[in-house]
Amino acid sequence: MNEHKNDASIHSLSNLDLDAPEKTYLDSNELIINMGPQHPATHGVLRVILKLDGEKVLGTECVIGYLHRGVEKIAENRTYTMFNPYVDRMDYVAAVSNGLGYCEAVEKLLNVEAPPRAKYIRVILTELNRIASHQLWLGTHALDIGAMTPLFYTFRDREEILKIFEKYCGARLTTHAFRIGGCQYETYAGFEKDIKNFLTFFAPKIDEYEALLTTNRIWLERTKNVGVISGADCIALGVTGPVLRASGVKWDVRKAQPYAAYSEFDFEIPTGENGDTYDRYMVRMIEMRQSMRIIEQAVNGLPEGPIMGKVPKVIKPPVGEIYHSIEAPKGELGYFIVSDGSTQPYRLRVRPPSFVNLQALDVMVRGLLVADVVAVIGTLDIVLGEVDR
Amino acid sequence: MPNFIMSYLDSRAALTPGSAGSQFWALIYVLIIFAGVSVAVICMNWLERKALAHFQVRLGPMRVGPHGLLQPIADAIKLMLKEDIIPAEADQFVFWVAPLIGLLAAFTVYTVIPFGPSQAVSDMNIGILFMLGVSSLGVLGIVVAGWASNSHYPLIGALRSSAQMVSYEVAMGLAVVSAILMTSLNTNGTDGTLSMIGIVQAQQQQHIWFIFKLFPLGFIAFAIFAIAMVAETNRAPFDLAEAESELTAGFHTEYSGLRWSLFMLAEYAAMIAVSSIAVTLWLGGWMRPFPNLLHAPAWEFIFSLFPGLTFAGLAAIAFIGTARMSSHSFFKIQRIGLAVFAALLGFIALLLLVIAVVGRSADAGVAAQVAAPFAARFRDGIDHVYWFVLKVAVFMYMFIWYRATWPRYRFDQLMKIGWKVMLPISLGVLILTAIVGMKFS
Numbered sequence: 001m002n003e004h005k006n007d008a009s010i011h012s013l014s015n016l017d018l019d020a021p022e023k024t025y026l027d028s029n030e031l032i033i034n035m036g037p038q039h040p041a042t043h044g045v046l047r048v049i050l051k052l053d054g055e056k057v058l059g060t061e062c063v064i065g066y067l068h069r070g071v072e073k074i075a076e077n078r079t080y081t082m083f084n085p086y087v088d089r090m091d092y093v094a095a096v097s098n099g100l101g102y103c104e105a106v107e108k109l110l111n112v113e114a115p116p117r118a119k120y121i122r123v124i125l126t127e128l129n130r131i132a133s134h135q136l137w138l139g140t141h142a143l144d145i146g147a148m149t150p151l152f153y154t155f156r157d158r159e160e161i162l163k164i165f166e167k168y169c170g171a172r173l174t175t176h177a178f179r180i181g182g183c184q185y186e187t188y189a190g191f192e193k194d195i196k197n198f199l200t201f202f203a204p205k206i207d208e209y210e211a212l213l214t215t216n217r218i219w220l221e222r223t224k225n226v227g228v229i230s231g232a233d234c235i236a237l238g239v240t241g242p243v244l245r246a247s248g249v250k251w252d253v254r255k256a257q258p259y260a261a262y263s264e265f266d267f268e269i270p271t272g273e274n275g276d277t278y279d280r281y282m283v284r285m286i287e288m289r290q291s292m293r294i295i296e297q298a299v300n301g302l303p304e305g306p307i308m309g310k311v312p313k314v315i316k317p318p319v320g321e322i323y324h325s326i327e328a329p330k331g332e333l334g335y336f337i338v339s340d341g342s343t344q345p346y347r348l349r350v351r352p353p354s355f356v357n358l359q360a361l362d363v364m365v366r367g368l369l370v371a372d373v374v375a376v377i378g379t380l381d382i383v384l385g386e387v388d389r
Numbered sequence: 390m391p392n393f394i395m396s397y398l399d400s401r402a403a404l405t406p407g408s409a410g411s412q413f414w415a416l417i418y419v420l421i422i423f424a425g426v427s428v429a430v431i432c433m434n435w436l437e438r439k440a441l442a443h444f445q446v447r448l449g450p451m452r453v454g455p456h457g458l459l460q461p462i463a464d465a466i467k468l469m470l471k472e473d474i475i476p477a478e479a480d481q482f483v484f485w486v487a488p489l490i491g492l493l494a495a496f497t498v499y500t501v502i503p504f505g506p507s508q509a510v511s512d513m514n515i516g517i518l519f520m521l522g523v524s525s526l527g528v529l530g531i532v533v534a535g536w537a538s539n540s541h542y543p544l545i546g547a548l549r550s551s552a553q554m555v556s557y558e559v560a561m562g563l564a565v566v567s568a569i570l571m572t573s574l575n576t577n578g579t580d581g582t583l584s585m586i587g588i589v590q591a592q593q594q595q596h597i598w599f600i601f602k603l604f605p606l607g608f609i610a611f612a613i614f615a616i617a618m619v620a621e622t623n624r625a626p627f628d629l630a631e632a633e634s635e636l637t638a639g640f641h642t643e644y645s646g647l648r649w650s651l652f653m654l655a656e657y658a659a660m661i662a663v664s665s666i667a668v669t670l671w672l673g674g675w676m677r678p679f680p681n682l683l684h685a686p687a688w689e690f691i692f693s694l695f696p697g698l699t700f701a702g703l704a705a706i707a708f709i710g711t712a713r714m715s716s717h718s719f720f721k722i723q724r725i726g727l728a729v730f731a732a733l734l735g736f737i738a739l740l741l742l743v744i745a746v747v748g749r750s751a752d753a754g755v756a757a758q759v760a761a762p763f764a765a766r767f768r769d770g771i772d773h774v775y776w777f778v779l780k781v782a783v784f785m786y787m788f789i790w791y792r793a794t795w796p797r798y799r800f801d802q803l804m805k806i807g808w809k810v811m812l813p814i815s816l817g818v819l820i821l822t823a824i825v826g827m828k829f830s
Binding site: 031033034039040041054055142145146147148149151152153156212213216218219221222369370371372373374 | 792801
């Protein structure tokens with residue numbers, strides 16, 4: 001990574017001039033700060049090199065790869081079934097969404113379809129996971145901006161979702177809830193009651209979070225007009241998810257290219273206007289409420305029937321390639337799979353929303369202060385497991 | 390008994406040791422205050438963690454001692470035993486001396502804080518000026534610590550801290566001046582005073598706490614001070630100097646072990662000190678509520694029961710806590726410990742109540758007992774300290790409450806509030822106080 005030669009490289013960020021060291025020494029206007037990989041606010045092992053003028057940010061460079069595990073390469077050496085649990089380890093905060101994206105991509109490649117009941121269960125769990133992911137985002141984002149208490153409130157309530165996951169499939173975080181072709185597990189007795197209890201439990205809790213933040217004067221000052229990015233910039237950078245929607249672009253894969261059973265539910269896509277941190281906050285808060293709407297409809301209309309489609313024991317997709325994307329909590333999560341007809345993918349490429357969204361960091365923080373950098377990292381909602389894979 | 394011990398006790402006049410010229414008693418007072426503040430910091434440490442935990446739906450320390458009562462002591466031992474790391478690139482001497490500067494500034498303030506009409510080390514005639522001057526020296530410790538660490542995050546933390554201090558000191562000073570102006574606003578023609586004890590006595594003579602004086606002018610000045618003092622002590626929501634999510638730990642990033650704990654001690658001591666200034670200037674210092682209105686002997690007696698009753702209440706809470714503890718044998722030692730603690734609190738409560746009752750007989754003229762006059766003096770002292778500490782405790786609770794509720798301000802926003810909002814308001818309040826006050830002269 002030190003081999004960069006282009007203008008945006010680390011060396012151009014620093015004022016190090018090897019030909020004239022004395023010049024470098026005397027020119028003390030700019031400060032290079034290394035934020036991370038061990039830093040409380042970089043959400044894992046992100047390293048951001050900041051070029052500062054006082055506290056003003058002149059430029060940033062993200063150094064990633066500290067959590068690289070070669071997930072895409074592993075896929076080439078595992079069968080389609082064996083690789084399924086690995087995708088949970090990318091965005092471990094929203095493991096269910098990752099699994100859904102992968103299973104649906106392979107199903108598309110195999111040209112099979114999950115039965116309706118499986119699709120509904122998938123929607124319920126994925127939307128629960130969206131709420132859990134947004135809760136974690138809210139807690140850590142607020143903590144970055146200095147509000148400690150929301151973190152504990154969100155973790156308290158996230159626990160209820162994790163309990164449902166645990167009851168359903170035995171795992172809380174890396175769930176491996178779905179199988180190629182449907183779901184492995186039938187719902188447990190009392191599943192629907194648990195979900196409904198959660199919905200009644202959770203509705204007032206969102207109000208509680210909002211009471212602490214939404215009209216809080218300091219919160220408004222810290223988030224309004226901070227990290228502004230236009231819709232055009234978002235599209236140019238490939239930014240998706242709540243960040244894109246907060247900039248006014250109404251793009252949600254659930255509506256645009258409905259997958260699973262999303263076309264059967266009635267829900268809205270919240271959008272913002274200013275594309276600032278506050279709008280992104282509001283978009284995610286509304287998304288949690290919309291997720292509850294979807295879950296409610298799915299639970300009430302949960303069809304009877306089988307939970308596994310007709311999938312061969314040994315999965316051997318025909319030669320070909322497929323790109324399938326879903327709306328993960330953080331944005332568009334895509335899987336591009338090339339099959340050579342064997343039991344293992346020839347190439348598997350993940351389009352992780354965190355990785356693509358992270359590109360926007362530099363655009364968003366230029367000209368802001370150091371304190372805003374952590375706010376913007378928080379509002380981008382990145383998970384380094386997914387950035388690095 | 391040696392003369393220098395008795396002379397101060399015999400001078401029945403309500404004088405501070407400093408004013409009475411007794412160096413021996415001044416030294417005793419200094420030691421008492423030093424120990425008292427250190428104990429208060431330890432208590433505050435435990436209370437903050439417990440209260441903050443309960444704000445945040447968790448339990449806080451529960452393992453070391455019953456309900457974590459011994460946690461601060463365990464922490465202190467741990468910090469003292471930790472390796473004391475001084476970075477190789479740091480300026481060794483300055484790095485070493487920086488926490489001491491902060492600590493000295495925080496503790497020196499207590500020489501003029503009046504816990505009672507005679508319960509102070511000294512009654513300096515420029516007390517409030519001395520206090521402001523010394524307490525603002527605390528920032529020197531932070532700046533020097535940040536600079537000596539020779540590291541980026543501490544440096545930014547130190548820069549933030551100094552800028553913050555400059556912008557809030559001004560508004561704070563103006564708010565204090567408007568309180569000092571009020572000391573001369575009386576009908577009997579006496580002059581104003583800068584003495585801390587004089588300020589409280591002026592509130593007593595004028596029959597009003599300065600927070601209610603010339604309403605709402607006194608209140609606004611108080612509010613300005615209450616905001617500025619949070620910024621002055623680098624506490625949330627103005628804890629920019631050590632903003633852990635931005636600057637890892639701000640100015641004390643490179644500090645560890647005992648030196649780090651000295652910074653913590655200085656921070657909490659400074660919190661108590663600035664709260665004491667606010668209590669002295671606006672909330673009647675050591676005075677109990679309605680000292681002039683409700684001054685009948687019966688009322689005196691009722692109010693003198695308060696310290697004892699407070700301790701009795703604490704003892705009751707501790708006893709309830711003991712009863713509610715798990716009866717599992719694993720908790721046996723903890724149960725015994727908490728019961729002993731409750732019994733200790735109960736004993737203190739009993740002692741205070743006895744003093745109050747015996748002291749009352751002195752008021753009633755039953756001076757047969759030798760103990761009564763002594764008990765009466767002792768009771769008055771306890772009363773003064775009790776009401777003072779109670780008022781300060783309210784501020785300390787507010788500090789914790791702020792921290793649990795609010796996000797952190799950004800550097801430029803903090804400056805904006807300091808210069809564009811608080812400074813004009815405090816200046817306006819000062820001028821208005823002066824104009825309105827002219828009708829008294």
